[in-house]
Amino acid sequence: MKWLIFIILLFLSINLYAKESKQVTKYYNSVYITESDDCYYTNTKGRTFTNLSLDDAKKIVPQFFELNNSKDKFDISVNLTTYPNPCINNLNLIIKSENEAQAKIYLMDENNNCELIFQGTMNIGNNDLQFDLSKANKGLQIICLEINGKKYYQKIIKM
Structure with a gap:
């Protein structure tokens, strides 16, 4: 609450x-x-x-x-969109990438618990992914996309 x-x-x-x-x-x-x-x-x-x-x-x-105390430096070669936000069970990610690259996606909660939820290749253009978050804790969650040595963060709310 x-x-x-x-x-x-x-x-x-x-x-x-x-x-x-x-x-x-x-x-x-x-x-x-x-x-x-x-x-x-x-x-x-x-x-x-x-x-x-x-x-x-x-x-x-x-x-x-x-x-993010490390002050990672980002560029805008990747666009990360999540919906619905807030979500109940299913979360959709659209990752638009200018280059093909290996990527990892982590889910972090407010207690600093971190779980790898995706590891694979991002293609050029839109990459549509769907995740089942029914077992994730309710509240603030952070999606961390690690691609080409850079990290992109996005806040979501799990209901």
């Missing part, structure tokens, strides 16, 4: 920390950090990118930075 309240407060805080000159939506899904520490958020409405400073991003999604 406390995680659900936290998530609701998190989404409400996005609008509070948004600067007037930046177009910010409250439907954030993925976080990418570039070499210059710029943060890009993808959303499910039009797949647009919004550029925020690292400090602004820490205010908006502090739990991401607690989970």
Whole structure:
């Protein structure tokens, strides 16, 4: 319950920390950090990118930075989309990749339990995957896609 309240407060805080000159939506899904520490958020409405400073991003999604203290550097050669979010039992992932590559997908919960749920090849273009999360703990979960030595994170809620 406390995680659900936290998530609701998190989404409400996005609008509070948004600067007037930046177009910010409250439907954030993925976080990418570039070499210059710029943060890009993808959303499910039009797949647009919004550029925020690292400090602004820490205010908006502090739990991401607690989970990712290594400050992995990301590029935008992979697009990770999850639906439905929140999910009950089944989770769909669409991974759009510009290159063919070996990938691993992990599911991490709020207690830092980590499970490898996929290991295989990502083809060029869209890769559609479906996972049965019926045995996963309820609450906040993090999907970690590891591909070409880079990690991409996405938050989901398991109901």
